[in-house]
Amino acid sequence: MFIIGELINGMYAGIGKAIQNKDKAAIQECALKQVACGADALDINCGPASRKPLEDMPWLVETVQEVTDKTLCLDASKPLVIEAGLKAAKNKAMINSTTADSDKLNTLIPLALKYGSSLIGLTISAKGIPQNKDQRLELAAEIIAACSEKGFPIENLYLDPILMPVNVAQAQMKDILESIHEFKLMADPSPKTIVGLSNVSQGTSSRSLINRTFLAMSIAYGLDSAILDPLDGQLMDALITAELIMSKNIYCASYLDAYRKK
């Protein structure tokens, strides 16, 4: 599982304030904590309150890469903000994200190619959020086709089935899980699959339990990557155990420690 830590996001009060005050130490501490807990990459998002995202994004990238060389997942809705982050990034980067809309695809795929980054593709479009599996597969096909056409390597594409909160779209959960499996069959080499995990529990009473249960189930459906809170120890234990059950790692009595030592 490629684990992307979600905590460097201006939406969180502490981070929002740190961005505003240009408090490097607070950002770097948040980065290092997530890496220590098993993050392979770090999501970087200035948050909705940022008034100068074109400055804040590269500042965040520079701040974080002073303390870690992990992949940075540049999270913004505006391509210009993403490019500002890509320009500043010294190490591997991911674009988070494109939708299946042609204007987005036409802008972001060339950016990913230019900077050698991977790309998260959300199966969503201007028409709205997909309501079932078929709509997700259709949007995924459009993203894959655009990537192939532009010569973007499909194995660097991370398809996101758009995870809905379970209390809003309970009937869609099974479709989402099946989409994860079916995305993998849509091209050879397969695209990767990803979810923004915390969405599933938005507004619910048992966020951590719902997050880790959904993660374990989606690992059984072949999920490759998730944007999540690596500081949630029980979530990470569930992740490691689900991967063990899928025989991704060899069991031993200390398998949780062994995974964390990697």
Place this chain on the structure above:
Amino acid sequence: MVLQPVIEKWPAAVSAVTIGAVKSEGGSRVQAIHIGGQNTLPLLFKEGQIPNPPKIAFEVWDMAPSEWPDELLRAWGKVINDPFKWAECCVKEHKAELICVKLQSFHPDYGNKDAAGAGKFIKELLRQMDVPLIITGCGDDAKDNQIIPVVSEAAKGERCLIGSAVQENYKTLVASVLADGHNIIAESPIDVNIAKQLNILISDIGLGLERIVMNPTIGALGYGLEYAYSIMERARLAALSGDKTLASPFICFSGQEAWRAKEAKLSAECGTIWETITSSVLIQAGADILVMRHPAAAAKVARHINNLFGRT
């Protein structure tokens, strides 16, 4: 139609372990032996680097192994009664580049010698021969906990490979080996889960994973060889995929196991054949050190290794 070979690439490698220290490193060995370091499955030369061919270690006991089959006793002759002469014969006559000495005479059921004598014995053995040394205890946990610290200290600076740490008994051995700059053999009972766990336990004490050599325990031809193969293959696939806790080279006691087979005792030739075949299969399985008993079998396997690695 031209078929394109499928070339597999792995992200990780087996750790490289050095046995024996030369003078410039504070030891007195004529050369060091290097094992491991490969980043592909056994003998798949086109898929990656295999910097070190498997090595043969000659098994020598510190007392005459009276229970060995007649053919083995015959092959060695009188030297078998004197461990120093036996080791000398291995090096001078059979060109051994690695000796594995078993301290059997300290076993409670086989002489029960006083632990204090083990240090003196190893010092003398190191003085009389100059190839790197593997040292194994007598196999009795309580006694090994007495003799290994003494032996480890006596051989300090010679970077030996010392064993065997097992899941129920590893702390004393690992602490000694760590303090005296040796490598350790981690032995598991044909069980990849225990092999992994033991490596973690050893590294938790502070001995780096790169100083561990795994004894996966093997069965001879007809006695579980395929099972041993499958365990070694599983561990190696995990290692090459990036599991550092299983990325240690393998040591296989093929001589010991082959000569336990009843077929090995059928005729003068059978034992040698059994040991040769068992060892050869273990090379395919990924063995990095083969501890062998019969000089003729060792010679055949050495020739086989040279052929496999394109050397004459």
